Amino acid sequence: MNLLADAFAWIFSPDRLTGSAPLPQAIALHLFYTFLATAIAAVIAIPLGYFIGHTGRGRNLAIGVSGAARAIPSFGLILLLVLVVGVTQKPLAATIAFVLLGIPSILAGAYTGLEAIDRRVVDAARAVGMTEWQILTKVEIPLGLPLLIGGIRAGALQIVATVVLAAYVNLGGLGFYIIQGIPLRRFDMILGSAIVIVVLALVLDGLFALVQHLVVPRGVTAGRTKELRTSSPRRRAVVESPTV
């Protein structure tokens, strides 16, 4: 398709290294904001999530907040914060917006990770004489890691997408080409940058998925029996993982 060819030509053209927003720089800036905001959001959300997951307190509030936070339109939040914090402090305003939007997913990942653990394992740890802190660090956190990483993954992707929107306030990043391209009717620019953004998001997602897979404690992987579902109810009886 002609347009697709134009888009790829745009991506790999040497002009991408000049001008007010060179492509490598935009990618780097984009990743910088993403990782910064994800890190800050993680620092805030993970301890909070662990507290909620371990003690069970504040769970309903956390669920409510996560649900409500999903409703917040990220585009509006950025514009609002830029005006409130000040147009001379756009990076700060934008980062606050990113962090606010990333916290719910990471929080959910943290506490559901802990909640999903079989209560008997926690009881056994308590029976063996571990202190609450030891239970948290030696049992709950390792077992809860996959879901936590899943939450961080979701949060990071949310932030990547929001950084794209933040180009509207001149933050830089990969959204800039779309914002610039629309009034110029430069479809190669728009499509090209959209492709770069999608690839970036997918690569990031893939990396997180890999980490999520690797982070499962070895003891858990070893103990898993294959879950069997009958394809037809007329065949043999179902064999489920032992529930005794």
Add this chain to the structure above:
Amino acid sequence: MFTARNKGRLALGAVVVGAALALSGCASGDPLDSGTDDSGSSETITIGSQAYYSNEIIAEIYAQALENAGFTVERQFNIGQRDAYLPSLENGDVDLFPEYTGNLLQFYSPDTTATTSDDVYAELADALPEGLTVLDQSTATDQDSYNVTKEFADANNLASLEDLAAVTVPLTLGGAAELEERPYGPAGLLSVYGATVGFSATGDTTVEDLLAGTVNIANVYSADPRIQTENLVTLEDPKGLFLASNVVPLVNAEIADSIADVINAVQAKLTPEGLVALNVQSTVDQESSEDIAKAWLSENGLI
């Protein structure tokens, strides 16, 4: 599952879902039938506007003037970019649009050399495609202009764009994102005035950025009230880098004659100072376009 009680609940649920579908079905925002029901009626005029608050005010003025003259008006404001509304104008979905001569001419003839108001207006009439025409242009303009703060102008002896080449500090130009690629952007400054500038896509906060110092030259539209209130210095453009851009009504040729009198009367009364005052009412007094338009029309004896 299908007990009597459950049937009742199912029915209620179906009604709710059906209502939701019906609500979406009779949407006037339904993308597949944008205003086509009005293109047949000769009495209904559809007016559009750009995603720019000042343009919306002018469109509202046209709308109320036409309503006062007995037309039925449908408003489709904030359509967005020229790509979106020009096709609608050409096929009759939209009948009238407040536009700006210079920018519109550049859209159709990117290589045009006309720069003064009259030249641009004359060329525009020819450059427009079949089916579109323009009515009288007003004296009010809202065009691109390069501005600096008073302090910067004094410190660097700037009065015109010609003085830029001699400035020793690095220059950064601020403006809408697409300015970087426009012929009157950094490339134009270099070729016409020999000035090298960097670029920062400050967008809607251009004036704030100029005042804060993150950029030292800014593209501020000439009807922006802040040029006066913030004491900005508009650099003169002796070599005609910018095209004059007067407010002009772009209309579908079929209905042009029926609305010409009403709209041209509005155009005659719209002055540069008047337009700035309208913008002040919108941004400083935060009034709605409806109220602003109504007040302006009564002050000028058009309602």
Add this chain to the structure above:
Amino acid sequence: MNWLLDNFDLIGRLTVEHLQLSVPPIVLGFLISIPLGWLAFRFKLTRGLLLTVAGLLYTIPSLALLPILPVILGISFLSPLNLTVALTIYAVAIMARSIADALTSVDPAVRQAATAMGYGAWRRFWAVEFPLAGPVVLAGVRVAAVSTISLVTVGALIGVESLGYLFTNGYQRTIVAEILTGVVMVVVIALVVDFLLARLGRLLMPWAPRRQRRVRAGAVPLSVVGGAA
């Protein structure tokens, strides 16, 4: 707050438009997700494929998807249909996965019992499996609804009018009250719709437990799903 008092009718009009833009993707998405979710549940091959594709689609940032769609669909670049299709895609991505998970969570013994009683496959699905999967399906619909309502605002960047207009217009005129109103209204609408859907669920499924039970080991809760802004 003067701005707020002066502009009630504008806010009202935009809210209606916003809702009109939100509902079709949710409804359409739901209808499309049922067969897709069932396919993912029924055949192991399609399950992996479908859920991977759904996950990938949801990962795509909205502002990037909106320019790509006109190229694929061959429609005008700034048509509102782009927004509707994009929102439907995101809704399907969420709901297909949740329907697949929901059907998986139905106890196989119940399915077998139904077959033993003489239910055919079609009737068994609609009379037994789907109703039992209901609560999880509803959770997915609620997430999709809230997400869609929030995403409609991005349409402001391609000229589709909704409450997102309050963002760009307020930013241009530097009226904080306007942007704040827009954000608050979007959140309020989303929460109201979420509440109504929960009520609808309780109406249609009186057997479902009121409180969300603790998550079973291994199940990935929908609240973790983040993705596209």
